[in-house]
Amino acid sequence: YAESHEQAVERILPLVGIEPEYLYQAQKYRSGDYAKEMRLALEKRAEIKAILDQYRTTPLEDDWFPISVFSNFTDKDTTTILEWDGEWQITYRDDENGKVETIDLRETSVAKLPWRIDWPMRWVYEGVDFEPAGKDHHSEGGSFDTSKHIVKVLGGEPPVSFQYDFLSIKGRGGKISSSTGEVISLADVLEVYTPEVTRYLFASTRPNTEFAISFDLDVLKIYEDYDTCERIYFGLQEANEKRTAREKRIFELSQVKEVPTEASYQIPFRHLCNLLQINSGDTDAVIAGLTDLLPSQEERLRERCVCAWNWISNYSPEDFRWVLRGSQEPLIELTESLVKGIVDLHAVVERLEEYDEKQLSEEIYAIAHRHEIAPPEFFKAAYLVLIGKERGPKLAGFIITCGKEKILPILGRYL
Template sequence: MYWADATAEKIIKKRDRDGIEEYVVSSGITPSGHIHVGNARETLTADGIHQGLKKAGKKSKLIFVADDYDPLRKLYPFLTEEYTKYIGMPLSEIPCPEGCCNSYAEHFLNPYLNSLKDLGIEITTYRASECYKAGMYNDAIIKALDNRLKIKEILDGFRKEPLADDWYPLNVVCEKCGKMINTKILGYNSEDKTITYVCSDCGFENNVQPFNGIGKLPWRVDWPARWQIFGVTAEPMGKDHGASGGSYDTGVKISRMVYGYVPPEKMIYEWIQLKVGDKAVPMSSSAGVVFAVKDWNEICHPEILRFLLVRSKPSKHIDFDLKGIPNIVDDYDELERKYFELIEKQKSSSEELNTNDLDKIRLYEVITTNISEKLPVQVAYKFCSIIAQIAIADNEEIDMERVYDILGRNGYNVEEFTEFDKNRLIARLEMSKNWAKNYGEKLNINTKEQAKMEYEKLSDAQKEWVNTFIERFESLESNEITAMNLHELIYEIANSLELSPKEAFGASYAILLSKKYGPKLGSFLASLSSEKVIELYKLN
C-alpha cells in the first residue's frame, strides 16, 4: 500500500473511536527567509496524508499555519545592516526587504503559497499574526498562565538546567518599541487576567491583559495550543521536533495536561540536503543554503517536485542535486508510461494487479493533478534542453517550427500531437532551457576554426572516419537525415574502417563541442542544420 494511504489508515484506526467528524492535517513554517524545497516536504507529506484520508472516505481538511508572529532572531546573510534595528520584532511587523510586499513575512510567504497553487495543493492558510490579533489564542494564553508551574515542570523534565522560578510561558510584544525578545513578565493576576511586564530594550513598563496580539506563546507551548485551537489530528514534523525530548514530546504532555486535547499522531520526515559540489548540505534559510520552491517552477514541472518528495516514505533521506534534474524527470516519465500501461491492463484483463503496480497507479494519481486521457508525448528533458538551445530565433525565443522539424527527424509524429502534448512540450522546453543556463551544461557548439583545431589533434584513423562520414552525409536526401539513419551510419563507417565506435564518437564530440562526451550523437546531429554539420565536419 502506498505510504500515504497506509499512514492514513493507521490514523483512522487510532482516532475514529474519538468520534472525529473532520480530520485536520496541518503543516507550517516560519517565513524568516526563502522557503525552500526541504520545507516543501512537510507540506507535501501533509497533503499526501490528507489525500489518503479522503480516499478512505473521511472528511479531511488541509491547513497551513504561517508562524509570521515569530521574531526576527538575527541579521541573516541576505539582509542589510539596516535590519539590525528590527531584530526582536515579529516578522509580520517588519518592512519588506525589497519594498514589494506588505511585510517581511509576506515577502517570503507569498511566493511559497503561490507555488503550492502551482503544485495543485488546495490548502487553508492561517497567519499566526492574524490569529493572535483576532483573539483566537486568548483562551490558550489564559490556560498557559494559569498552569505556569505545571508547564514549567513538564519542560524542566526534559532540560539539563531548569527554567528560572520567575519564568512565564508567554512572550510579550512591547507596546512601545514593538520588540518581544527582551520583555519580561514581572507578575500575573489571575483574577483580572492581567500581566505586568517591562521591556529592557526601551524601558517601557505596563499592566495589561496580554490578549489580541500583545502576548505570544513560546513555541513549545504555542504548538500544543495550536493543535487544540485548530483541531489538528495529524501533522508531519522534522526530526528535530520529533527527537526524544523535542518539542513534540513536551507538546504531547502540555496538550493533554493543560489543554485537555489528544495530540496528533507523530510523523517524522527526513531533511533534504542540497548537493553543493561533492558535498551534500542540509538546506537552511538562515544559512543561505536554499533552493526556493518558487525557483523550481522556473526549471521543471510542478508534478516532478511532488514526485521527488512523495514517491518514497517521508523517513527516507533525499539528496537534491540540481544537475540531476533530467534523471528525476526521466524517472517520472517512466512512471507515467507504466501508469497508462497498467490502466490499460486493468481495462482489458480480469487479472488483478499486484500491490506494487497498484502503488504506482496511486502515486501517479496523487502527484499528477491534470491527467491526460492517453499517454502524452514524452520528449526527454535533457533532449529538450538541447533542442531549446539549438532552435533559438533571432529574438531569443524558441522557434517551434524548428523544434517540430527536429522532433520529426528524431522519430516523432508531430501531426499527432494534441494541444495537451504541445503545451507540455513548450513548458518543458522553456524550463529545460532555464535549467541548462543556470544549473546544467550550456551547449557551446564549436566554430569552424575551433573544429579545425580539434581535427588536427585526431588520430589518422579518426580523421579518415570524419572525412568519410561527411562525404556520406552530403549524399543523403533531406528526408534521410534522421537520428536513426545517422546512428547507423556512424557505426557502419566505423566498422568499415575498423575503428572502435568509442573513437568515432570521441572524434565527433571533439569537433562539435571540444569534449570527450556529449548528447546522443545521432539525435544531436539530426537536430543541427545540415549546413552546420557540413561546416564542422568538412575540414580536410
C-alpha cells in the same frame, strides 16, 4: 520581512495544486483571539513548567511565566514579566530602559505564548487531529514530546502524527535549513522541474526517508523515472502487479489537477536537451521537428522544454553543454589522416537518409579503421570539429538528430 516570503509562497503554491486555507498566527494574537488560551496557560503555569523541566538539564526559574511580551516602548521581546493579577492583567518591565507597563490580554497585541506552548494550544484551538512534523520536532525531548503532554493540560489530545525526514540539495550537502542559509525556494525548483515532476519527487518518496532535490545530472534520471511511471500508468510499459498498483497511485498523486486521459509525448529528457541545444533553445523549432506530436500533447511538452532549457543554461555541468560550431570559428588543427576521416564522414552524411543510427555508427568505425585511426581519437576529432569539445552526445544519433543541413556545412570546411 516574513510576510513578504509568505506571500511569495502563497502565490506559487497553486502552480503545484496546493490551495490551503491560511491561518495567520500574528493576526490572531494581535486581534486578541488567543486571550483565553493565554490566560489558561497562566493558570496552568505550574503544570506546564513541570512538563518542560522534565526535558531540561536546568529547571526553569521559579518566576518563569508561560508567556512572552514584546515591549510597547521598543518593539523588542527583551522584557521581564513582573506580575499576573490572576485574570487578564500582565505587568512587565522593558529590560532596556526599565519602563514598566500593565497590559490586558484581551486588548493587547504584544503578548504571545512561547513555541512549545503555542503549538499545543493551537491543536486545541483549531481542533487539529493530524499533523506530521520534521525529524527535529520528533526527536527525544523535541517540541512534539513536550507538546503532547502540554496539550492535555490545556484540555485537548495530541493529534496523530508521523515523522518526515529532511530534504537536502544535491551537491551541496546538509539539510535544507533557513538558519544556515541552505535554502531553495519552490520557484527555484519549478525552474527545472514541471509541477507534476515536482509533486512526483515527494509522492514517490516515503515521508520518513531523506532525499535530495537535485540540480545536477540526476535531473535526467528523475525525469526518466517520472516518464516510466507515466508509461506504466497508461499501459505503455509492462510491470508486475504490485509495481503497477504503486506507480499508478504515484502518478495520480503527481498530477496538479485531473489525471490526463492520454500519456504525454514520450521523449527522453536527455534527447530533448540535445534538440534544444541543436536549436539554440528555440522551442518552436524543436516542436516543428516532432512530426508525431499530437496537438493535445503540445502544451505539456512546451512546459518541459522551458524547464529543460533553464536547467541546461543555469545548472547543467559544463561538459553537458555544447553549441554547434559556426562558420567564422577557427578550424581545428587535425592530422592528415584525421582530415581524410572527416572528409569521408562528410561524404557519408551527404547520404544520411540511407542510414539508421546503428548503420551510421558502424560506418563511423569503418572510416576510422580505413585511415588507421584509433576510434576514440577519431570520435574526439569529430566532436572537436562539430561542437568544439572532446566529448559529446552519442555521435551517430547526434548527427542524425542534427540533420545533414546543420552537419554538412561544418564538415565541409575541412574539404
